[in-house]
Amino acid sequence: MNTWRPTILWMAAALVVIVLVPLSTGEYGIEIGFRLLLYIVLGEAWNLMAGYGGLVSLGTASSVGIGAYVLVGMLNHISPSLPLALTASAVAAAILAAIVSPAVFRLRGLYFTVGTLALGEALRLFMINFNYFGGATGLFLRDDPPSPTGLYIYAAVVFALATIVISIYTRSRLSIALRAVRDDEAAAAQIGVRAFRVKLAAFTVASALMAVAGALQGLHLGTIEPYGTFGLQWSIDAVTIVVVGGMGQRAGAIVGAIVVVALAELLADYPELHVAINGLILIIVIRFAPAGLTGLAKRWWQYRKAAATPFAPAAGNAS
């Protein structure tokens, strides 16, 4: 279909830039590039839920944490195959999402957010206290993790897969139903949309992607412990990435991730100040630019176009 062509070109270009530039800039570049890829995957997944489905989650940590723990468990005890371990991480998080869905979907809106927040905290507390999975000290990866470059290539592959999955999802009939539920759940039901299943699909896919991102982070660190792996910071990052980039905008996660990673580098020596500023940016963007930076850019572009052609016909048929 020809509507796909711009997307594919655009994606390929982004892929080349994002993958190749860090590789050519040495160790520091690879380190930053790895984090950027991870954040884009997180942001894409969170955006699918919140931007397309209206499911504002604060439980990113639960998927990330499950992903990391399952990966380490798989590699240490079951099979050294990394692709297999990553797949297992994704499946585990998807299953968890399906299990908790009756609780978090019962009441619309607010309770999803609070329910997912509670889920992340509950898992963190469980992991701290339950000694079988290493308790508060966590787990070590027995074998050496791949080299930074190898890891980066894995991240690039995951990024590419995530981009493809989300691109297909957001252009498919699944996304149409998902956005209908977001806009008006009752009206959607009246034309045959089974809201629960539609939300569940988005929730599981997003959870699986986040788990893979978490697994890569676990691999990168080589050692995982519950405080960080199941920490609220993951949610703060995911929320900031998408809100700053633009909720429900296809390019939102990429733009947001670049901003968040850059900010983190700038303020690397002041961790608390950095997070506080994150919060401040969040508040400002929600208030003054609810569609994020991509939304602002779109508006500015339309404004420029309108200014250039003063007697343009009313917007509409162009698409």
Added chain:
Amino acid sequence: MSGAVLVSNLISGVLLGGDLALTALGLSLVLGVMRVVNLAHGEFLIGGAYLGMFMLQLFGIDPLVGLLLIGLILAVLAYPIQKFLLSPLIEKGVEAPMMTAFGLSVILQNVYTILFSGDTRSIERSYATEPLVIGSVTVAQIYVIGFAISVVIIVLVHLLVSRTGFGRDLRAAATDPTAAGIMGVDVKRVYALTFALGAACAGVGGTLIGLAFSFTPTSGSGYLLTNFAIMVLGGLGNIFGTLIGGMLLGFLQSLGGVTLGDGYRELVGLVIFLGVLAVKPQGLLSRGRI
């Protein structure tokens, strides 16, 4: 474990639940009246604990003496937050104010860390540690004091909501803000005062909790979720339901702590919260909204 220790533990849990109910009441009022999930509520609570601590350290004022002042300070600080940050967003649906509160929570946690360091703190008072012995049952004095104060304040809030003109306006604004406005109620003012009242409940309860337990700049998020659990157990906006919910949760947490180990106390609360959401999301004791 002997029977006496078990009973002491469970009674302590119930008493502590009274404290938690007071803070949960603040959360519940704000959600019930304004439809805003105040995700910064936990940080208000911890703010109360820090205030109590510094009041003692810098001015030598016993936190229990300065309790009302702490509530007042929190209310005064919260009023502009509602007026300038949340109020302009309320018409844009439930998500924007909630996420703004989330941003605020993130800011406060880290500002606390910057200002007060990440160290674990506690408020050192003799009654905080000394036990009260009745027969073979032993509970810390502060649990009893905190419970008594919390119950008194909860009853006062109940009287404020059910008997006064402000309470009438609050209930009217909660059920039908449009109609309330047409009857002459300044709904935005009611919202700001409710938010301030919620923060005051958090601050006072937070000081009491700070007397009983140690705390860090990030302890708030755990209490936020415990408060949610209590709110869901007690029913949104049901004041005495919240008290009962708090005592019930405190009891169950202690029971969990005793049977599974102390680290599981909080986890029990969260599991109950998710369980109630799945089974009866309107709350176990739900009745009215306010």
Added chain:
Amino acid sequence: MSIQGQAVPAGDARATDVLMRISGVTKRYGGVVAIDNLDLSVYAGETLGIIGPNGAGKSTLVGLLGGAVTPTTGTIHLDGRDVTALPAADRARQGIGRTYQIPRPFPDMTVEENLLVAIFSASPSLRYSQARSDCRGILERTGLADAAGRPARALPLLRRKRLEMARALALRPKLLMLDEVGAGLIDSEISELIELIHSLTGEIKSILIVEHVMRVVKECCARLAVLNFGRLLLEGTTAQVLASDDVAAVYLGTKHGAAKGGPAAQAKTEVAPLSQPDPPKDQARAIAQVVATASSAAADTPLVELRDVSAGYGLARVLSGVTLTIKPGQAIAVLGTNGAGKTTLANVLNGTVKPTAGQLLISGQDVTGWPSHRLSKLGLAQCMEGRRIFVELSVEENLRIAARDVPVAIQRERLDIVYGLFPILAERRHGPGMALSGGQQQMLAIGRALMSRPRLIVFDEISLGLAPLIVDQLYATLHELRAAGLTMLIVEQDVDRALDLADHVHVLEQGRIALSGAPQKIRSDPRLRHLYVGEAD
């Protein structure tokens, strides 16, 4: 496009199968009975019209059939299968499509995507290209083809109504339910609508039309069912039903209907006497105390002035250029069909809808855009549509809240006066507002509006959904208040009652004042009857 539609499909629907049947269905909301033990069948191949006054339960009926509303008691069958417990989404997949009276498009999706939602839920494995071409077909038919790529949010109200219909059609329903799709359309648009409905009769098994626009009903439906107070008042061929005096009475005023003792009068029996019909002699003086009468000097300066006011919701413009003056002591009635803008006008006066253009003046002061609570302090009170009692407040609290700015002693005086007007409220003073019946709630709403000693009360649809006997009592009170000098604006669907009470009348049509004048003049104006029942063709 011809104004006159083709002949209506033959009327003998009873010989054919039943597509959908509801048996013994009752729906209660708290203490209010919206549908009362209703039996009704929709036959395969027919276009059934449902008519009845506002609040008769028509939209609830659509909700019950579509699955959005679950009945309190009773059963619903589709094609002989019991679907009472089937959720809305599954009923839609079984072929029940509906439109909403107030359109509910998916605002952040394009018009085409709005339809695709329905197409894919009707046939989940349809090819994308096929779905899009189906979409185009439906958009062409409903006149939305040029808007396919636009976000639904950007559509004005009338196009949103078309989108409602297009989306329901995209479901390929067996039963299509159209809820007030004609409201607010101009004549030529109604002709297009009728033509569209006629073109559907071949491909959709049954169509159910809930409608106030009589032309649509007359030209599309072979059979009509009349609802009143949630009950079936009358069922029969369109000609029979429209010729019935009971139906005219239900629409134009309950006086005649009640006198004749037709089924309408017996349909609802709210037995207990709610207030004493004749007030004590000294009550008139008491009432005068709650009514802020104007000093004779000020009587000529208008109390409220609307200057060229336009208003609406989002892009939907409901009022356009309304100019209206209320002088102290006047009783003004505002009439008009559903969707004509009556309630929006009331909302401009209470501050919940801000005019997009024009000015609102009170005693000469420009108060355009003021919030509700400040307008109320200037002496504007309102008896809101749907009563809007604070159900969790006690009766007395409901009253006191409106007299919030005066000392308790004066509150008590006013309470006594309101209790004098409505003794039943005194009996229930400490009970919750929720426990009152509909009529008692309306008394409370009137009392509440009086408590602030207002200079003007807007009475918005106070007869809605109430039995004639009760409405008689309420209007008796309004006449007393008027005699005591209260300035009032009456928004009313019951034309006769409003005309009896008012000394000046405005008739709204599509957001503009179409007709103004003294009540006697309006009563005899043929355009009035035409607007409501569409008889003067």
